[in-house]
Amino acid sequence: MNMSETGRQWLHNLITQGQILPDQQLDWLDQNRQAAWQQMQSFELPDRKQEAWRYTSIDRLIKYNFLHTSELSEILPGTEIGEWILPDNSSYRLVFINGHCVPRLCNIQGLPRNVAIGCLRASMSTDGEVIRHYLSNPLFKQSSSTARDLFAALNTAYMDDGLFVHIPKNAALDRPIEVLHLNLAMDNELLILPRHLVVIDEGASATLIERYVSQGNHAYFSNNACDIFVNGNARLSHYRIQDESAQSHHLGRVNILQGADSNYKGVYLALGGSWSRCDIDARFSGKGAHCDIIGLYTVNAKQLTDFHLNVLHNHAHCSSRENFRGIIAGSGRAVFDGRIVVEKHAQKTDAQLTNKNLLLSLDAEVDTKPQLEIYADDVKCSHGTTVGQIDPKQVFYIRSRGIDEAMAKKMLCLGFAGEIFDQLDLPEVRSFVEQRVQNNLFAPQGQDVH
Amino acid sequence: MLQITDLHAAIDNKPILLGLNLTVNAGEVHAIMGPNASGKSTLSHVLAGKDGYEVTQGSIVYKGQNLLELPTEERARQGIFLAMQYPVELPGVNNMVFLRESLNAIRRARGESDIDAVAFLRLVKEKARLVHLDEKLLKRSVNTGFSGGEKKRNEILQMALLEPALAILDETDSGLDIDALRVVAEGVNALRSPQRAMIVVTHYQRLLDYIEPDYVHVLANGKIIRSGTKQLARELEEKGYGWITGGAAA
Numbered sequence: 001m002n003m004s005e006t007g008r009q010w011l012h013n014l015i016t017q018g019q020i021l022p023d024q025q026l027d028w029l030d031q032n033r034q035a036a037w038q039q040m041q042s043f044e045l046p047d048r049k050q051e052a053w054r055y056t057s058i059d060r061l062i063k064y065n066f067l068h069t070s071e072l073s074e075i076l077p078g079t080e081i082g083e084w085i086l087p088d089n090s091s092y093r094l095v096f097i098n099g100h101c102v103p104r105l106c107n108i109q110g111l112p113r114n115v116a117i118g119c120l121r122a123s124m125s126t127d128g129e130v131i132r133h134y135l136s137n138p139l140f141k142q143s144s145s146t147a148r149d150l151f152a153a154l155n156t157a158y159m160d161d162g163l164f165v166h167i168p169k170n171a172a173l174d175r176p177i178e179v180l181h182l183n184l185a186m187d188n189e190l191l192i193l194p195r196h197l198v199v200i201d202e203g204a205s206a207t208l209i210e211r212y213v214s215q216g217n218h219a220y221f222s223n224n225a226c227d228i229f230v231n232g233n234a235r236l237s238h239y240r241i242q243d244e245s246a247q248s249h250h251l252g253r254v255n256i257l258q259g260a261d262s263n264y265k266g267v268y269l270a271l272g273g274s275w276s277r278c279d280i281d282a283r284f285s286g287k288g289a290h291c292d293i294i295g296l297y298t299v300n301a302k303q304l305t306d307f308h309l310n311v312l313h314n315h316a317h318c319s320s321r322e323n324f325r326g327i328i329a330g331s332g333r334a335v336f337d338g339r340i341v342v343e344k345h346a347q348k349t350d351a352q353l354t355n356k357n358l359l360l361s362l363d364a365e366v367d368t369k370p371q372l373e374i375y376a377d378d379v380k381c382s383h384g385t386t387v388g389q390i391d392p393k394q395v396f397y398i399r400s401r402g403i404d405e406a407m408a409k410k411m412l413c414l415g416f417a418g419e420i421f422d423q424l425d426l427p428e429v430r431s432f433v434e435q436r437v438q439n440n441l442f443a444p445q446g447q448d449v450h
Numbered sequence: 451m452l453q454i455t456d457l458h459a460a461i462d463n464k465p466i467l468l469g470l471n472l473t474v475n476a477g478e479v480h481a482i483m484g485p486n487a488s489g490k491s492t493l494s495h496v497l498a499g500k501d502g503y504e505v506t507q508g509s510i511v512y513k514g515q516n517l518l519e520l521p522t523e524e525r526a527r528q529g530i531f532l533a534m535q536y537p538v539e540l541p542g543v544n545n546m547v548f549l550r551e552s553l554n555a556i557r558r559a560r561g562e563s564d565i566d567a568v569a570f571l572r573l574v575k576e577k578a579r580l581v582h583l584d585e586k587l588l589k590r591s592v593n594t595g596f597s598g599g600e601k602k603r604n605e606i607l608q609m610a611l612l613e614p615a616l617a618i619l620d621e622t623d624s625g626l627d628i629d630a631l632r633v634v635a636e637g638v639n640a641l642r643s644p645q646r647a648m649i650v651v652t653h654y655q656r657l658l659d660y661i662e663p664d665y666v667h668v669l670a671n672g673k674i675i676r677s678g679t680k681q682l683a684r685e686l687e688e689k690g691y692g693w694i695t696g697g698a699a700a
């Protein structure tokens with residue numbers, strides 16, 4: 001069997017062997033699923049002839065017979081989440097295991113009235129109108145979620161459970177929303193298809209911290225999608241930390257639609273995983289909005305990490321900053337594809353895209369591709385990309401002060417990542433991330449951590 | 451403390467030092483002067499153990515050990531400090547964290563315990579005052595965006611903190627305005643002690659008005675061609691290096 005036949009068979013298994021979804025008896029949901037199902041039949045399996053997949057092969061994915069499950073078969077009683085969460089009562093906490101909400105691990109005590117934080121499945125009956133309204137937003141539909149490719153359609157075809165956040169007009173949420181996506185990979189090769197929806201209404205503000213982590217040593221594939229609406233003059237700070245096992249496969253889709261004068265700050269960290277890719281798509285529905293999309297990826301032996309950014313400036317007077325840094329060690333591979341499009345009528349756009357990479361070994365590889373497409377004539381746009389190695393002059397300087405070579409390199413790497421760490425406003429999150437970066441890049445060599 | 455005997459060193463197979471001899475004892479301050487490309491910086495770098503220099507002949511004995519066998523960090527732990535001509539910027543590496551890590555590495559080598567945070571803060575502030583370094587620079591990344599004078603003062607701050615046995619100042623005066631030069635020199639003078647030796651490498655006699663050397667050596671074409679007292683430096687200033695090197699170098 002050649003590769004494309006293998007792929008076809010893999011796809012067939014993927015979509016026919018899963019469990020039947022619970023019937024919510026919601027017409028709009030069934031229609032969405034069915035439309036996605038139809039689209040899925042017409043999509044080809046991504047391959048490297050397609051520009052969006054040129055540097056990212058899915059060969060690693062199709063080695064496994066991933067199987068979808070719509071129910072959580074078993075939660076181990078000993079499941080410990082302590083190392084991944086903030087101290088009690090400092091956040092509104094939701095815990096999802098294999099894509100499904102586990103109420104006994106959640107803590108949303110004190111949540112203000114009118115604020116909805118919960119799981120999508122249950123919210124479909126309580127907040128069905130809101131969900132239907134946003135998921136059928138025409139501006140959005142064309143961009144992504146269902147229409148982009150096979151994996152996006154797959155997620156929608158199985159749309160069932162995930163995170164649901166709705167902050168009502170002018171509400172300023174007092175604590176961060178903390179969401180732990182724990183993937184338990186205890187035996188079979190799981191396909192996990194979470195679907196998240198985050199709506200910040202006009203003038204409201206919130207902080208959202210998401211962590212994707214795993215327990216267990218079996219392969220799994222999380223194909224998740226998150227739709228975020230930051231409406232007029234609303235604010236969202238969003239930290240998305242992906243830090244999964246060496247057997248994990250992760251494809252994340254984040255779609256952001258910003259209203260006039262809104263502000264979105266997204267900090268994206270990819271710290272671990274066998275094969276991981278995150279596509280971030282941001283666009284505007286009004287003037288004067290600002291978005292920051294910042295990220296760090298650390299990639300070690302045999303890992304692949306891919307970020308695809310697509311920022312569409314389709315309204316005037318909006319600004320955006322995209323700043324990603326990567327540290328690639330061992331035989332790790334990273335892909336960065338950052339694209340900013342400024343439409344003809346989006347005058348006074350101010351956009352900057354930066355991507356800097358540090359390669360720690362001769363085998364490390366990065367493919368970086370910044371793109372600016374500008375159709376307006378009164379804009380301020382720039383992009384810059386660098387790929388470099390640790391500077392021996394810097395190492396010498398540090399060593400000449402009594403610090404050994406391994407520590408010198410570690411200090412330089414953490415320094416390189418420092419600009420991104422500085423964007424992590426919560427000290428607990430920052431120290432967690434710094435520790436994880438050190439472990440990912442340096443622990444295999446057995447060096448001590450100070 | 452330091453005996454350099456018949457030192458030959460090359461970089462990229464190009465010989466730079468061609469039989470250099472120098473003996474430095476505790477408590478002494480030696481000035482090494484010389485025209486450009488005479489090998490002054492090569493000497494500094496070979497002493498500190500920078501990669502890329504090949505010692506082809508001769509020996510360096512420091513405190514009774516073969517210095518050339520020690521890696522750079524070990525030399526620093528044994529008390530050698532090089533104040534660099536061009537201090538390197540370390541973006542993202544916090545100056546305070548760097549200084550503390552460095553001091554602790556050296557303290558551990560001396561068999562001392564790590565310094566606690568409060569004591570370190572007090573110490574580093576005291577030393578910063580000594581070299582008139584704005585405390586704000588302690589919280590910034592090492593040398594990143596510092597002016598030339600701030601970088602040199604940060605070097606002397608490190609020296610004051612690490613209390614080396616042998617300090618090498620590689621053209622510390624270059625590019626400094628007169629106030630910065632005075633401040634740096636005061637910092638250096640405050641560290642003079644009977645236990646400590648210093649090698650001051652410079653192109654100009656001016657620095658030696660502020661840091662008075664016990665000995666002055668002229669390095670030209672890879673060798674020390676003349677040694678004397680500070681009087682020698684004055685004569686060099688008046689007559690130029692050509693007076694001594696036979697007119698080849700200015």
